[in-house]
Amino acid sequence: MHELSIVESLIDLCEENALANNAKDIQEIYVNIGRLSGVEVDLFKRCFETFKENSQFCKNAKLLIEIAPLEILCLKCDQKSILKENIFKCPHCSSLDYKITQGEDLHLMRLVMQ
Template structure:
């Protein structure tokens, strides 16, 4: 379960940001998780709840935004959010597409005191 190592890295990142801003605790953590990132949100939540104890994030609310797949079509220069995992352009039917969102996991926001 790689969610545990992801949470450990996230907590380290939070600690670094908190120290840089002289914060005593983090009250809210917001992350964006792409549906193609390979991260299971429910397992990430479990891992966060397990590892946050006795850290600066112990009382933090953990908020996950699930990012759908967004593609860019090279044929018609359009950009679309895909509802299904069919990697062709909904406008022109072309298959010359690039995934521009949906594979990432990003720390979006921290609230600290």
């Protein structure tokens, strides 16, 4: 249940940005969560709704989440691909030798502040 600490870090980051930009309030928080990030999206949302109440800037913020696909670079055929659910091989050459280039992280993408 690492979503709690991730949400706490997200709120801290949002508050730092609000202070740095002399904002009074954060209205929207956009995050990108990778398919293999290990973040349980529903739990993440619930944690955010709970913890935002204690935030000076995030009390009224809407959390908007985009799920990032799992993108790979095949080390055999040098093709970039998006992997579908439960298929973990290159769709071009069927190689299992690849590097994940997107889909393992959580990123704060944008804040709408007032």
